[in-house]
Amino acid sequence: MRILIKNGRVIDPATKKDGRYDILIENETIIKVEPNLMDEADNVIDAEGLFVMPGFIDLHVHLREPGFEYKETIETGAKAAARGGYTTICPMPNTNPCIDSKEMVEFLMKKEKEESIVHIVPVGAVTDGQKGIKLADIKGMKQAGAKALSEDGKSVMDTSLYFQGMKLAAGEDMVILAHCEDKHLVGNGVLNQGKKAEELCLEGISNAVEDIIAARDIFLAKASGVKLHLCHCSTEDSVRLVKMAKEMGLLVSAEVCPHHFTLTEDDIFEDDSNYKMNPPLRTKTDREALKIGLRDGIMDVIATDHAPHSLEEKEKSIKDAPFGIVGLETAFALTMSELVKGGYLTPYEMVEKMSYNPARILGINKGSLAVGKMADITIADPDRTYVIDSSQFASKGKNTPFHNREVTGKVVMTMVSGTVVYKEGQNLI
Numbered sequence: 002m003r004i005l006i007k008n009g010r011v012i013d014p015a016t017k018k019d020g021r022y023d024i025l026i027e028n029e030t031i032i033k034v035e036p037n038l039m040d041e042a043d044n045v046i047d048a049e050g051l052f053v054m055p056g057f058i059d060l061h062v063h064l065r066e067p068g069f070e071y072k073e074t075i076e077t078g079a080k081a082a083a084r085g086g087y088t089t090i091c092p093m094p095n096t097n098p099c100i101d102s103k104e105m106v107e108f109l110m111k112k113e114k115e116e117s118i119v120h121i122v123p124v125g126a127v128t129d130g131q132k133g134i135k136l137a138d139i140k141g142m143k144q145a146g147a148k149a150l151s152e153d154g155k156s157v158m159d160t161s162l163y164f165q166g167m168k169l170a171a172g173e174d175m176v177i178l179a180h181c182e183d184k185h186l187v188g189n190g191v192l193n194q195g196k197k198a199e200e201l202c203l204e205g206i207s208n209a210v211e212d213i214i215a216a217r218d219i220f221l222a223k224a225s226g227v228k229l230h231l232c233h234c235s236t237e238d239s240v241r242l243v244k245m246a247k248e249m250g251l252l253v254s255a256e257v258c259p260h261h262f263t264l265t266e267d268d269i270f271e272d273d274s275n276y277k278m279n280p281p282l283r284t285k286t287d288r289e290a291l292k293i294g295l296r297d298g299i300m301d302v303i304a305t306d307h308a309p310h311s312l313e314e315k316e317k318s319i320k321d322a323p324f325g326i327v328g329l330e331t332a333f334a335l336t337m338s339e340l341v342k343g344g345y346l347t348p349y350e351m352v353e354k355m356s357y358n359p360a361r362i363l364g365i366n367k368g369s370l371a372v373g374k375m376a377d378i379t380i381a382d383p384d385r386t387y388v389i390d391s392s393q394f395a396s397k398g399k400n401t402p403f404h405n406r407e408v409t410g411k412v413v414m415t416m417v418s419g420t421v422v423y424k425e426g427q428n429l430i
């Protein structure tokens with residue numbers, strides 16, 4: 002089987018390409034990337050006017066399986082990923098049971114083979130059951146295929162235990178994906194501490210809740226030598242801390258989520274829990290610092306923190322609903338609309354943050370359109386304007402504050418290992 006993608010704007014930081022090239026794929030593999038290919042193919046895709054990019058890689062999603070299949074399953078989460086242009090996703094281990102053992106990583110990898118239309122890179126918990134009491138079987142999880150460790154949903158508050166875990170992770174060459182939140186300082190906060198929380202008579206979450214743990218984790222990374230990646234950064238001081246860590250020569254990277262670079266607490270007009278996520282929407286000052294951080298290359302990655310919940314759960318008030326919003330099917334459009342059209346990122350830099358850098362941080366052989374690589378490819382129309390409609394999501398989760406928002410930039414095709422898994426206007430395979 003040969004597929005020829007013609008006339009597209011190929012954007013591939015791995016090979017430093019940004020220009021008009023054709024791509025020839027044979028079975029699972031890219032075999033030629035050159036201008037004006039005339040080779041015979043079984044399927045010719047005309048990508049005139051479209052971006053042709055290495056498939057997006059999401060370092061941060063929640064698939065909810067096992068345990069919370071009513072919110073999302075591996076199958077539905079993978080379909081949402083494909084629709085969003087993602088060819089590889091990293092599900093966080095906060096499931097029930099939690100992904101904290103060799104057997105659970107094996108379970109996930111078996112599920113990937115049987116039920117997922119995109120690649121899955123397993124992330125193991127740092128501690129047993131994410132309880133924060135004793136370390137999980139880090140070596141065993143690595144042997145089974147886990148590439149990263151995370152306690153996402155919370156922080157490991159026992160600094161000594163975390164330090165031990167980091168040293169083990171460093172020895173296994175696993176990256177730590179850190180959720181930074183001081184459990185004691187956060188109290189019962191639900192929205193950013195400030196005027197919106199006051200207006201709605203809700204408890205606030207200060208920036209310090211994040212900043213204190215981000216600073217602690219950076220110094221733990223320095224002491225342990227581990228590769229540290231900060232999840233869902235939301236504050237201006239997180240950006241400052243990441244800049245400092247990089248200046249110190251540490252192996253520190255960081256992600257920003259589309260909701261944090263698009264919205265602020267000022268966008269919350271009523272008690273609508275689709276605006277409730279952890280960390281919370283912050284102020285304009287924080288949002289601008291995140292955008293400048295992305296622009297200046299301090300923040301390396303755009304990740305979704307796709308966190309599906311059921312309609313019943315999210316119909317509750319901000320005080321009572323769970324934290325989290327879906328993101329896989331809106332991330333590209335929001336990135337194009339806010340950062341590329343907004344003048345913060347070039348398309349090339351966007352691809353660095355959505356594919357090339359995530360691959361590099363995980364240490365996986367992806368995020369590249371070089372000859373010989375697996376054909377994981379995303380094709381998108383950068384100029385298409387449309388209105389987001391959550392009822393069209395492949396995800397079970399419809400919990401988004403972006404329903405009815407007009408955006409520009411649409412994924413039209415996603416290819417995983419040489420197979421088209423999503424094509425606009427057609428049902429998902």
Ligand SMILES: NC(=O)N[C@@H](CC(=O)O)C(=O)O
Nearest residue numbers: 063153154278279308324325
């Ligand atoms: N981000 C969220 O608001 N929620 C996440 C947990 C997390 O990412 O911390 C979830 O699992 O629902």
Ligand SMILES: [Zn+2]
Nearest residue numbers: 153154180232
């Ligand atoms: Zn988190």
Ligand SMILES: [Zn+2]
Nearest residue numbers: 093153154306
């Ligand atoms: Zn998360």
